Amino acid sequence: MSRHVSTGKTRNKFLSSTATFILGAVAMAQTAQATEELNALVWCDHTDPALIEPFEEKYDVKVNLKEYEGTGAGLSIIEQSRPGDWDVFVIDGVDVHRAVEMGVLAEIPADALPTSDIFPEVVMAENNVVDGKTYAVTEKFGYNTISFDKTKVDPKDMEDMSVIWSDKYAGRIAVYDYYLPVIGLVGLGLGIDTADLGADDMPAIKEKLFAMKKVSKQVGEVVSSQTALATGEVDILVGGGEWITAVLSEEKPNLDWIIPKQGGLRWAQSIGVMKDSEKPDLALKFVQYIMSPEGQARLATSSCYWGMPANAKAGENLTDAQKAALRWDDQEGYLKNSQLYPIPDADLDAEMQDAWVEMLQQ
Amino acid sequence: MATASLETRENRRAWGFVTPALLWTVAFFVIPFIVMAAISLATRKGREIIMAWNFDNYIEFFEKAHLLKGLFVSLEITLTVTIISVILAYPLAWIIAERVPQKWQRMALIMAILPFWTSYVVRSYSWLLVLAQNGVINNTLVYLGVISEPLELASTRSATVIGFVHFFVMLLTLTIYANLVQMPPNYRRAAADLGANGFQVFWHVVLPLTLPGIMVGAFLTFVLCIGDYITPQILGGNNELALPQVIMLQLGRRADFPMAATLSIILMVVVTMAYIACARWLKMERT
Numbered sequence: 001m002s003r004h005v006s007t008g009k010t011r012n013k014f015l016s017s018t019a020t021f022i023l024g025a026v027a028m029a030q031t032a033q034a035t036e037e038l039n040a041l042v043w044c045d046h047t048d049p050a051l052i053e054p055f056e057e058k059y060d061v062k063v064n065l066k067e068y069e070g071t072g073a074g075l076s077i078i079e080q081s082r083p084g085d086w087d088v089f090v091i092d093g094v095d096v097h098r099a100v101e102m103g104v105l106a107e108i109p110a111d112a113l114p115t116s117d118i119f120p121e122v123v124m125a126e127n128n129v130v131d132g133k134t135y136a137v138t139e140k141f142g143y144n145t146i147s148f149d150k151t152k153v154d155p156k157d158m159e160d161m162s163v164i165w166s167d168k169y170a171g172r173i174a175v176y177d178y179y180l181p182v183i184g185l186v187g188l189g190l191g192i193d194t195a196d197l198g199a200d201d202m203p204a205i206k207e208k209l210f211a212m213k214k215v216s217k218q219v220g221e222v223v224s225s226q227t228a229l230a231t232g233e234v235d236i237l238v239g240g241g242e243w244i245t246a247v248l249s250e251e252k253p254n255l256d257w258i259i260p261k262q263g264g265l266r267w268a269q270s271i272g273v274m275k276d277s278e279k280p281d282l283a284l285k286f287v288q289y290i291m292s293p294e295g296q297a298r299l300a301t302s303s304c305y306w307g308m309p310a311n312a313k314a315g316e317n318l319t320d321a322q323k324a325a326l327r328w329d330d331q332e333g334y335l336k337n338s339q340l341y342p343i344p345d346a347d348l349d350a351e352m353q354d355a356w357v358e359m360l361q362q
Numbered sequence: 363m364a365t366a367s368l369e370t371r372e373n374r375r376a377w378g379f380v381t382p383a384l385l386w387t388v389a390f391f392v393i394p395f396i397v398m399a400a401i402s403l404a405t406r407k408g409r410e411i412i413m414a415w416n417f418d419n420y421i422e423f424f425e426k427a428h429l430l431k432g433l434f435v436s437l438e439i440t441l442t443v444t445i446i447s448v449i450l451a452y453p454l455a456w457i458i459a460e461r462v463p464q465k466w467q468r469m470a471l472i473m474a475i476l477p478f479w480t481s482y483v484v485r486s487y488s489w490l491l492v493l494a495q496n497g498v499i500n501n502t503l504v505y506l507g508v509i510s511e512p513l514e515l516a517s518t519r520s521a522t523v524i525g526f527v528h529f530f531v532m533l534l535t536l537t538i539y540a541n542l543v544q545m546p547p548n549y550r551r552a553a554a555d556l557g558a559n560g561f562q563v564f565w566h567v568v569l570p571l572t573l574p575g576i577m578v579g580a581f582l583t584f585v586l587c588i589g590d591y592i593t594p595q596i597l598g599g600n601n602e603l604a605l606p607q608v609i610m611l612q613l614g615r616r617a618d619f620p621m622a623a624t625l626s627i628i629l630m631v632v633v634t635m636a637y638i639a640c641a642r643w644l645k646m647e648r649t
Contacts (some may be wrong), residue, residue, distance in 0.1 A: 076617035132562035149574050171514070175601055218517040233495045233516070346408035353616055358428040361435075 040088035045302035071095040083276035087283040093268035105135040106275040136272035142307035144181035145264035147240025147257040161189030164209035173216040176239030179356035246306035249325035267336035402623035419624035432608035440588040450530035451534035461540035486596040500522040517599020541575025
């Protein structure tokens with residue numbers, strides 16, 4: 001008996017030592033894997049290993065990614081961080097000015113970026129360049145419009161924005177939980193251009209927001225919205241677009257999206273280097289990698305959501321099926337019939353957010 | 363003289379034991395609370411926080427219906443969850459304490475609290491899969507012909523309540539069970555000898571004696587439930603916002619720390635009131 005116990009103890013000790021050794025070896029291997037670390041505050045499409053790993057391998061660096069949704073959330077994270085915590089920042093194209101005013105972004109040498117390869121409509125110099133200095137570059141764009149299951153709804157109904165607050169599809173609508181594009185869409189539905197949207201328009205917009213909430217089943221972030229549409233929980237997604245449906249194009253050919261006759265919202269995400277970064281050169285290399293044709297193709301088809309690459313040369317690295325899912329050839333028409341996000345000042349932004357919470361509480 | 367010296371030594375020893383706990387409480391509760399209370403008196407203007415030292419945020423909370431509603435939603439959900447959890451946990455604890463043979467009681471308790479071992483977030487997402495339109499419940503009911511169209515279970519307040527109840531029934535079962543097994547069987551025998559029937563024994567003897575266990579469990583349920591953000595966020599489908607969700611919106615989207623601090627203070631006041639109510643009822647306060 002005592003021999004048995006002793007053997008058991010010896011075995012346990014051996015297992016414990018082996019486990020400690022293995023854990024130690026793994027920890028050492030991880031340390032040895034990357035000599036440097038880069039911290040990037042990004043949208044979820046950048047968290048795809050297929051996008052990040054080639055950069056990590058090439059530069060022997062570990063890229064730490066934190067994802068967020070909505071500029072307010074991103075700026076809030078930065079405010080709660082210490083200077084130097086972040087090296088790279090992905091931000092809504094229309095909000096680059098806000099970030100520059102806050103002193104968050106560093107100037108990027110214009111000649112370090114492939115600006116001439118970017119689709120002219122999305123260069124967005126008025127957003128990415130401040131006082132003649134380039135602070136960010138558009139990396140990806142797409143549309144916030146209406147995604148739907150074409151086997152369950154009449155696609156013709158989707159051509160009119162008013163469908164999002166009509167009773168016809170009550171209980172079958174999901175709303176993307178991001179106030180800016182959805183308020184912009186409601187504004188377009190009321191005939192208000194995003195550039196003209198002001199505080200005077202908010203009562204009418206609120207009324208339609210509340211009507212939309214009444215007929216919707218849920219208001220959710222990217223993943224839950226996509227899941228709801230993909231699993232048939234809902235048939236329409238307000239605020240959706242190719243970024244929701246393209247990634248599912250092979251598995252769910254029944255999902256489609258449209259820009260209604262009133263127009264759609266064009267989103268464009270920009271990437272820049274943080275002003276307080278302690279590794280500005282490496283951060284710039286990351287930006288350059290993301291803007292390269294290879295990086296752009298990977299970003300466009302990221303596992304979180306797809307979107308058009310800003311760099312036209314990315315097309316060489318995309319398959320025909322991927323380009324078809326992104327509707328590569330239809331972009332000219334889409335660009336004409338879409339508007340950028342509203343750019344509210346602090347007061348209007350607060351009013352919009354209040355309206356959004358009010359809507360959620362309906 | 364010797365007695366005084368002994369008393370001094372005892373006092374020093376006592377302070378020696380208490381000081382670490384006091385320092386911990388001051389460092390991690392009192393100071394953060396004072397800071398939070400001070401921030402709640404500031405104002406957010408644009409992206410700047412101005413120390414205004416006024417009660418504007420508190421006034422705004424009571425003036426803006428969508429903020430106030432967060433508190434009512436939280437209270438409604440919490441009270442519903444607490445009542446349902448007590449109703450379900452009591453019979454479960456009773457069965458384990460009274461009907462399960464003693465040698466199996468430990469195993470029965472482990473089985474009852476098994477869901478505790480899984481991650482809270484995973485458990486909430488699992489409920490989403492169970493309650494979804496194409497989830498286990500709807501598919502089963504449709505397959506059995508009980509319903510023809512799936513029920514709206516997910517993304518509702520009911521889903522939030524179900525997720526919470528699943529968690530808190532386990533907690534309440536433990537506190538009530540602990541009370542039940544401590545109760546000497548002689549009390550019930552004496553009541554029965556004096557002519558009380560089964561219901562009378564339960565109503566006049568067992569229930570009052572297990573009330574502390576119920577109230578402790580109910581208070582813990584109340585505190586944990588009213589401050590929870592995860593379950594309403596995952597299972598509620600953002601169709602209404604509980605107060606912790608409203609607080610998160612202030613932090614995550616607006617970086618409005620003063621308003622978030624104000625809402626947090628209000629939440630603490632509600633929890634304190636709940637404690638006072640429970641403490642009085644149970645006569646737990648020192649006299």
